[in-house]
Amino acid sequence: MKRFVHLWLPYWPIERMRRVRPRLIADDQPLVLVTSGGRGIEITATNARAAGEGLWAGQALADARAMLPGLRSLPAEPEADATALAALAQWCGRYGPQRNVYGKSGIWIDVTGVAHLFGGEAGLLDDIVRRTEGFGVTVRAGIADTFAAAHALARFGAFGKKQRFCIVKAESAQTALAHFPVDALRLDPQAVLLLKRLGLRRIGQLYDLPRASLQRRFNDANFGRDKGGKGGKEGRGRRKVRGAELAVNVLTRLDQLLGKVTEPLVPLAEPPVLNVRQSWTDPLISAEGIAAEVRTLAVRLSEQLEAQGLGCRNVRLSLYRADGTAAEVRAGTSMACRDADHLMRLLSEKFASIDAGFGIDAAEIDAVAVEPMGGRQQRLGVEQGGSTGETRVLTELVDRLVNRLGSARVQMLEPCESYIPERAERRLPARDRIAGRRAQGCPGSERSGTVRWPRSPRPPRPLLLLAPPEPIRVEEDGWGGSPVSFVWRRVDHHVSRFEGPERIAPEWWREIGRPPARQARGRDYYRVEAVGGARFWIFRELPENSESEKEDAACPGAPAAGRWFLHGLYGGVS
Amino acid sequence: MPSPVPASHASPSETSPLSVSNPKETASRTKTRRQKLLALQAEIDRIEREQPASFVSSAAFRGRAFSPLAPLPGESGGRAGRAQTACRLRRTSPPWLSGNAEADRRLGTFGLDGEGTHEIKPAPPSLPMASAAAFAAAVAFALQLAGRRPLPGSAQERAGGTILFCASHDVMREAGRLYGPGLGELGLAPERLLIVETVKSAETLWAMEEGLKSQALDAVIGCLEEIALLPARRLSLAAKAHATPCLFVTGARTPPAGATASRWRIGLRPGGACLFDRNVPGPGLCEVRLEKLRWCGTGLVAEGCVPAPAGSGP
Numbered sequence: 001m002k003r004f005v006h007l008w009l010p011y012w013p014i015e016r017m018r019r020v021r022p023r024l025i026a027d028d029q030p031l032v033l034v035t036s037g038g039r040g041i042e043i044t045a046t047n048a049r050a051a052g053e054g055l056w057a058g059q060a061l062a063d064a065r066a067m068l069p070g071l072r073s074l075p076a077e078p079e080a081d082a083t084a085l086a087a088l089a090q091w092c093g094r095y096g097p098q099r100n101v102y103g104k105s106g107i108w109i110d111v112t113g114v115a116h117l118f119g120g121e122a123g124l125l126d127d128i129v130r131r132t133e134g135f136g137v138t139v140r141a142g143i144a145d146t147f148a149a150a151h152a153l154a155r156f157g158a159f160g161k162k163q164r165f166c167i168v169k170a171e172s173a174q175t176a177l178a179h180f181p182v183d184a185l186r187l188d189p190q191a192v193l194l195l196k197r198l199g200l201r202r203i204g205q206l207y208d209l210p211r212a213s214l215q216r217r218f219n220d221a222n223f224g225r226d227k228g229g230k231g232g233k234e235g236r237g238r239r240k241v242r243g244a245e246l247a248v249n250v251l252t253r254l255d256q257l258l259g260k261v262t263e264p265l266v267p268l269a270e271p272p273v274l275n276v277r278q279s280w281t282d283p284l285i286s287a288e289g290i291a292a293e294v295r296t297l298a299v300r301l302s303e304q305l306e307a308q309g310l311g312c313r314n315v316r317l318s319l320y321r322a323d324g325t326a327a328e329v330r331a332g333t334s335m336a337c338r339d340a341d342h343l344m345r346l347l348s349e350k351f352a353s354i355d356a357g358f359g360i361d362a363a364e365i366d367a368v369a370v371e372p373m374g375g376r377q378q379r380l381g382v383e384q385g386g387s388t389g390e391t392r393v394l395t396e397l398v399d400r401l402v403n404r405l406g407s408a409r410v411q412m413l414e415p416c417e418s419y420i421p422e423r424a425e426r427r428l429p430a431r432d433r434i435a436g437r438r439a440q441g442c443p444g445s446e447r448s449g450t451v452r453w454p455r456s457p458r459p460p461r462p463l464l465l466l467a468p469p470e471p472i473r474v475e476e477d478g479w480g481g482s483p484v485s486f487v488w489r490r491v492d493h494h495v496s497r498f499e500g501p502e503r504i505a506p507e508w509w510r511e512i513g514r515p516p517a518r519q520a521r522g523r524d525y526y527r528v529e530a531v532g533g534a535r536f537w538i539f540r541e542l543p544e545n546s547e548s549e550k551e552d553a554a555c556p557g558a559p560a561a562g563r564w565f566l567h568g569l570y571g572g573v574s
Numbered sequence: 575m576p577s578p579v580p581a582s583h584a585s586p587s588e589t590s591p592l593s594v595s596n597p598k599e600t601a602s603r604t605k606t607r608r609q610k611l612l613a614l615q616a617e618i619d620r621i622e623r624e625q626p627a628s629f630v631s632s633a634a635f636r637g638r639a640f641s642p643l644a645p646l647p648g649e650s651g652g653r654a655g656r657a658q659t660a661c662r663l664r665r666t667s668p669p670w671l672s673g674n675a676e677a678d679r680r681l682g683t684f685g686l687d688g689e690g691t692h693e694i695k696p697a698p699p700s701l702p703m704a705s706a707a708a709f710a711a712a713v714a715f716a717l718q719l720a721g722r723r724p725l726p727g728s729a730q731e732r733a734g735g736t737i738l739f740c741a742s743h744d745v746m747r748e749a750g751r752l753y754g755p756g757l758g759e760l761g762l763a764p765e766r767l768l769i770v771e772t773v774k775s776a777e778t779l780w781a782m783e784e785g786l787k788s789q790a791l792d793a794v795i796g797c798l799e800e801i802a803l804l805p806a807r808r809l810s811l812a813a814k815a816h817a818t819p820c821l822f823v824t825g826a827r828t829p830p831a832g833a834t835a836s837r838w839r840i841g842l843r844p845g846g847a848c849l850f851d852r853n854v855p856g857p858g859l860c861e862v863r864l865e866k867l868r869w870c871g872t873g874l875v876a877e878g879c880v881p882a883p884a885g886s887g888p
Contacts, residue, residue: 393790394736394768400784401770409771413754413764425754430768453754453764460759463717464710464750489706497847497855529855532699533842534707569707569750570858571714571760 001170003121005095005109006150007128008140012105013045013081015137017074025072033076034061044076048138078104088137089268091326093318094362095128097275098267106154108147108265125165135324141165147265148257149173152184152203174258178204185253191246194218206254218246272316272366274308276300283322283359287352290319290360294351295344297365302340311336311373317347319354320362327354331403334395334431336371342396346403398430407431415451419504420520421567422467424454459499459527462537462568469565472538480562483526483538488566493530500526501540516544521562527570535570621869668724670819672838676878677864687868688723690835691810691820693801697841697861698826705826706749711860712840713749713797714760716821720793721762723819735792737762738785740770740778745797766792779805786812786820795821800828807833830866837866 009015013033018024025031030050032043041061050071055064065071081104089107092099098110111124118124125141132139142153142165149168157166168176177184180203182195198217200206206214255261276297284290294317305312313336317329331346343365401410411427412434418424454461474486482501485494501524511519522542529535540562669685671678678685686692694716696708720737739752754764768791772778778796785794786809794813801809801822810833813820822831830837841861848854864876 393788397738397784397788397790398768400788401781405770405772405777405781411769411771413752413757413767413769415754415764421753421755425764427751427769453758455758461755462750462753463714463756463760464706465753465756466750496844497853499848499854527855529845529858530707531844533844533859535845535855535858536707568753568756569710570756571710571717571860 001145002110002112003115003143003145004147004150005111005125005128005141005143006102006147006154007092007107007109007132008142008151008154009085009105009107009132009137010140011045011047011051011138012085013076013078014047016081016084017077019136020080025074030055030068030071032061032064032071032073034073035076035078041073043073044078086268087325088132090328091320091324092128093268093326094277094279094320094364095124097269097271097366098265100266100268102151106151108150110265110267111143121167122165125167129164131324142168144168145170145173146256146259147263148186148253149177149259151186152177152180152257156180156184174207177257178202178207180204182206185250185257187249187253188246191218191250194246195250203254203257206250211251214250215248218250272368273370274301274304274310274312274367275364276304277362277364279320279362281361283361285356285359287356290351290356290363291348293363294347294365295340297363298340298343298347301365301367302338302343305338305367305370305373309372309374310367310370311338312343312367312370313337314367314369315343315347316366316368317351318364318366319351319356319360321357322359322361323357325357327351329354330368331399332431333399334402334434335392336373337399338373339396342399345396346399349400349404395434398434402429402431415453417451418507420507421461421504421525422465459502459525460570462535463571464569466567466569469539469567472564472566474538474540474564483528483564486528486538486564486566488536493528493534493536495528496531498526498528500524500528502526504539519544524562525567536566537568537570538564538566540564670723672719672862672864673722674862674864674876674878677838677862677876680864680867680870680876686719686819687835688819689814689817690868691806691813691822691831691833692719693822693824693831693834693837694719695824695830695837695839696826697839697863708826708840708842709749709823711842712823713752715838715840715860715862716795716823717757717762718760720795720819720821721760721766723793735766736768736790737766738768738770738782738791738794739797740772740781740785740795741797742772742775742778746771775799779809782809782820783812786816786818789816789818791818793819793821795823797823799825801831803832806831810834834866835868836864837872839863839865 014024014031017033018027027047028049030053031047032050032055033045034041035044036042039060043055043057043059043061043064045057046055050064050068053068055067055071061071061073082101085101085105085107089099089101092107092109096109096111096114100108102108115121115124118127121143125143129139129141140154140157140159142150142157144150144153145168153166153168159166182200182203183192184203185192187195195201195206200209252261256263278293278297280293284293297317301312301315312333314330314332317331319327319329321327329347329350331343331350333342333346337343347365398410407429410430412430414426414428414433416424416426470488472486472488475484476482477484482498483495485492487493503522503524505522506520521544523539524542525537525539527535527537541564542562669681669683670688671681671685694712696705696712699705699708717737717739752767752769757764757767770778770781772781775798778798779801782794782796785791801824806822809820822834824831839862841863843859843861845858846856848856862878866872867875
């Protein structure tokens with residue numbers, strides 16, 4: 001059985017504004033936030049005093065001014081409200097991993113199995129309300145078995161000076177909710193109006209009604225009668241469909257409230273597989289203190305992982321600050337790992353830069369992605385020789401590099417089956433490559449992929465490859481002949497020796513369907529040695545059509561045979 | 575050019591009796607001479623500690639070359655024991671040589687320091703030649719040097735060691751990226767390389783230090799324009815502590831790095847022609863100058879050429 005907490009923040013927009021701007025108009029004066037709506041300027045939010053004076057969100061500002069001549073108003077900031085609410089929901093992760101915002105001023109938390117950590121549900125809600133009110137935010141909290149019931153409690157429950165939250169036990173939910181108004185069902189305003197017209201003002205009155213008659217009543221054409229008569233046949237049909245929707249809605253909402261139907265809820269973040277958490281009565285401020293506590297958590301996590309025979313691939317550290325914000329740090333590993341020291345090293349590099357603010361009063365580590373992992377890792381002072389130990393140390397190095405630099409920047413080379421020089425190798429992220437090697441089960445061997453590196457290709461390939469090839473100006477020995485000298489990067493190189501041409505044709509199977517102008521061309525590669533000993537790999541791109549080239553070859557003085565490019569540099573000894 | 579064999583390369587077992595017996599003989603002489611002798615003795619101790627002991631710590635860290643007969647570094651009784659350990663270890667792992675005969679003669683019996691930093695600089699181009707070509711030669715030499723490092727242990731293990739290559743994005747764009755099929759020419763399997771692309775030189779230095787600390791690598795190579803004394807010292811300490819050699823490839827015209835065990839300058843030379851065709855370039859040549867070697871001081875120490883590795887020429 002699940003338990004849900006719903007928090008309703010009735011004056012959220014103005015209270016959030018006050019947190020940002022402490023010198024806002026005092027709370028004892030009525031204040032409203034406004035925006036321009038369809039009927040002129042409308043109120044979007046009120047403070048407690050204005051609500052007490054009888055103003056409500058959705059009212060026209062002119063009407064409100066007529067009621068309260070000295071009413072102050074400010075423009076609303078809905079985006080900032082939503083962002084801050086999402087941050088608050090993030091912070092609520094300290095009460096349960098599954099939580100999210102609801103609407104513009106609500107937050108739900110799934111607290112199944114959590115309450116005992118706070119000394120029961122009353123203790124949990126007291127903690128939530130006390131902390132949230134500490135931030136200067138008015139909150140109404142309700143806890144029940146279903147999300148809908150918790151929502152109804154928070155919005156329509158009886159709150160007072162001492163009663164700051166409502167708890168409804170599973171067995172008494174139906175009776176406790178019976179006297180709630182039908183507005184608490186989260187229905188369309190029209191449906192609420194109709195229910196009230198029918199004399200159904202309390203939720204309890206709906207319990208005993210036969211479902212079929214309720215559905216029929218809403219299907220009836222008398223729904224929205226006063227506006228009818230204009231749309232003709234079509235309009236009436238649409239109304240009927242709409243009525244049917246509303247009827248389904250009423251029944252569904254009622255079922256959701258009583259837990260007969262489960263309601264799909266999307267949490268803010270995917271729930272972790274494993275989770276360890278710790279909170280402290282006094283907030284931690286010093287970096288050393290935080291690091292020591294995080295280490296304790298990492299050790300606990302690794303113990304839990306070991307007990308379940310798992311290793312984590314992705315962990316998330318959340319640090320909850322005392323002022324209601326949260327900081328998150330993520331770290332990934334390239335192979336399943338449950339070594340607390342390694343996790344700690346990965347995390348510490350990132351959380352060292354986190355600002356503790358007024359202190360951190362709770363922390364948790366979630367194992368977001370796990371993999372089964374057998375056996376126990378060896379922790380010896382001297383690393384064991386042999387391939388497994390080496391691989392593990394190497395993956396730890398790769399993890400550290402990847403976590404700081406990013407996965408794409410730590411690479412390993414892999415051969416590819418292609419004659420095109422730039423396609424003959426691939427740069428794989430080292431993390432994937434290591435994972436692949438492990439999957440093949442032979443670390444470090446050449447059999448990791450199906451493709452092998454060419455064994456000393458003839459003519460030799462350069463050590464450094466320019467990507468993309470750089471255009472050069474070449475003086476040829478006669479038309480379409482071998483290079484005599486070339487200019488690369490404004491330096492003149494005279495060719496003393498050359499080898500070539502080596503023709504590399506494009507891979508025609510890749511060119512099918514491409515327009516001729518964009519098709520890859522054949523290349524004539526030359527390996528040249530310039531005066532002074534520098535060796536380069538240059539190529540001439542053949543013209544578009546090889547047939548026309550043949551024709552041109554017959555008549556000297558035709559346009560140049562092709563453009564030249566410098567593609568690679570040899571390392572002196574090859 | 576050949577200079578007398580420096581003290582550091584004398585075998586420790588020859589020097590140790592000298593340093594032990596001398597103070598007894600000179601006990602009655604003047605105070606200044608005694609001080610001088612003590613200083614000399616300290617110097618000998620230092621030299622001894624630097625080379626043979628480094629082999630001991632290397633073996634202890636890797637736990638590979640350790641034959642059960644050799645005593646652990648903590649157990650070795652005094653200088654004689656240490657020298658014995660060094661001799662035994664030397665037998666298990668051949669010296670790390672550069673492939674250049676003249677330079678290798680200078681390197682002595684132990685070869686290059688496997689736990690130090692080595693700087694490799696391209697020669698400033700004298701001819702109007704693209705500096706990228708000289709840089710490519712320096713990178714090739716660094717990779718070759720890293721690939722030549724003999725590792726104790728089985729042949730299978732020797733083939734599988736990883737080499738970390740760190741270079742900034744700008745360097746890779748300017749001079750080109752390492753090309754797998756071309757690496758085979760240097761006698762280096764492409765899958766041994768772990769390439770790290772950085773943005774700033776600070777990141778390169780960090781990645782190099784992490785690589786050294788991990789002890790999972792055969793060598794660490796970093797391409798930097800210039801390296802200041804402080805990071806160079808830091809890296810050399812990390813290399814020493816974790817028994818992994820570290821190579822820098824720096825700019826041709828920047829001042830040499832400090833705290834390095836050796837400095838090499840790599841230039842280009844016109845190579846020979848192919849046996850079968852005079853117009854085709856044959857095996858390449860690159861000029862190697864060993865400019866600095868610890869214990870030999872700075873200045874030109876050796877000069878020579880490195881021909882292409884066997885089997886790659888036509």
